[in-house]
Amino acid sequence: MTALRVVLGDQCSAGLSALEGLDAARDLVLMAEVRAECTYVRHHKQKIALVLSAMRHFAEAQEGQGVRLAYSRLDDPANTQSLAGEVARAARMHGATRIICTHPGEFRVLADMQSWQDATGLPVEIREDTRFLCTLDGFRDWAAGRKQLRMEYFYRDMRRVTGLLMAAPDEPAGGQWNYDAENRAALPADLTPPRPRRFAPDAVTREVIALVEREFPDHFGTTDRFGWPVTAAQAEQALEDFIAHRLPRFGDYQDAMATGEATLFHALVGAALNCGLLQPMAACRAAEAAYRRGDAPLNAVEGFVRQILGWREYVRGLYWLKMPAYRETNALEAHRPLPWLYWSGETSMACMAAAIGQTRDLAYAHHIQRLMVTGNFALLAGLAPAAVNDWYMVVYADAYEWVELPNVQGMALHADGGVMASKPYAASGAYINRMSDYCRGCAYDVKRPTGEGACPFNYLYWDFIARHASRFAKNMRMAMPLRTLAKMDPGKVAAMRAQAAAFLDALEAGAEPAPTARR
Ligand code: FAD
Ligand code: DLZ
Ligand code: SF4
Incomplete structure (x- = not known):
């Protein structure tokens, strides 16, 4: 029995459900760089470089732990350039008897995954994405029978369930659930936000950037200032940098904008969270610990936790609850084309x-x-x-x-x-x-x-x-x-x-x- 365990580009997490129970002697992990995923929208060059670099670093770390890997490089002439094609090719080549995946982040990819069983003749198991803090069924249960799906009430339930920033089972830390009203200051002229930590591209990232410039020259954006974390260790450092230097004022200036200030006091962790390098609960716990140590005020920490435990989980639940119809909605009947x-x-x-x-x-x-x-x-x-x-x-x-x-x-x-x-x-x-x-x-x-x-x-x-x-x-x-x-x-x-x-x-x-x- 050889299980082909598929890890997608936004699933670069050691604790991924598709890897649970992996038998290092028999199983095979498949990671595939494919044109179809780089071009189904013409992603910003930095996004493609980030995902491919994260994939290569993750694969290297897995191999270092003795995991058998089938890794398709984008410029391999044998690459079929689609996820379905690479799954079928690897299954055939390695004599896989079943396929194990983690629920993907997009409806389009889920539909694709659901077709792999027929295409390969192998059973396909799609496991829950346990990196999220609310299951899809959990969100459906929360939404069932409600007239309005307001984030605030979902968020309070998530605080109760996780115990994050709680003084007692039904008592939020500080006595208030939400400090949004304190998070609306403009940036004073004499306050310069600290520069966020950026990560100079290593050899792997430089190779990937060259590949992206070669293969996707017409895509939007530049790669000159690429500074994203591309490993879990770097993502952890990016989080630490935020907690130490920007979190204390995250709340006050959450709504501010300023010329020449791209980040202000924001965390800059969305890209790492979304491709799996950073875990949402770890980010929330690190912020909570800063509050408990007295290193960051409650309006900042609650504001940050609300973004991740509240908004991030809520939008994901809503997406899977409402798709595919959600994408077609146009209640305000807006039809103008996007200006150049x-x-x-x-x-x-x-x-x-x-x-x-x-x-x-x-x-x-x-x-x-x-x-x-x-x-x-x-x-x-x-x-x-x-x-x-x-x-x-x-x-x-x-x-x-x-x-x-x-x-x-x-x-x-x-x-x-x-x-x-x-x-x-x-x-x-x-x-x-x-x-x-x-x-x-x-x-x-x-x-x-x-x-x-x-x-x-x-x-x-x-x-x-x-x-x-x-x-x-x-x-x-x-x-x-x-x-x-x-x-x-x-x-x-x-x-x-x-x-x-x-x-x-x-x-x-x-x-x-x-x-x-x-x-
Ligand atoms: P911070 O402001 O420091 O917040 C910390 C984290 O909280 C973010 O990294 C993110 O994981 C989470 N978060 C904050 N706000 C939201 C939100 N509204 N929904 C979900 N998670 C949230 N976020 C994306 O991750 N991907 C997107 O494609 C995306 N598109 C957006 C499009 C529009 C029109 C708007 C209004 C918001 C969008 N957001 C998106 C949400 C938010 O703007 C980004 O998560 C955030 O700017 C990322 O930067 P940061 O890590 O510095 O975030
Ligand atoms: C975004 C992305 C890109 C650019 N490239 C790949 C890839 O080559 N291989 C892969 O497995 N995943 C990639 N991804 C991420 C997928 O598009 C992602 O799994 C879906 O967007 C679902 O969230
Ligand atoms: Fe201000 Fe100019 Fe933007 Fe109007 S268009 S809101 S004046 S910066």
């Missing part, structure tokens, strides 16, 4: 240029840039969800559909009609001005609602509210902007709406109208 500036970064909007520019260079933008800059623009402009999802899947090193789709479809675009968020995260330029210094260096004037040099986020915001006024009429949380709109001079509203249409039509035609001098 999302790829070029060439725009007079300083906030958009900053978010897209660093995304190209680092395959990273922090949450508020993703949600309130590029996401907010896409929402206000009525960009088609499919095109926006495609962009987010391409551009970030941490992008996998199970986490990308709910964040884009549910959180940023409100395309799911409110399953995830009770109101759209729509904001005018005033929000960006409050939370960042971008507007100070922008060619547009954030104080102007309309007319020459007006900030596009302003007229696009009111156009959005007016466009969806009847849809939002029953939503109590939208009452305030609707009241403000009703009190506005109809001539001003008409001017903003006309300017929004002209701006978007010009973007669609490929040219952003010149902002004209403001100062």
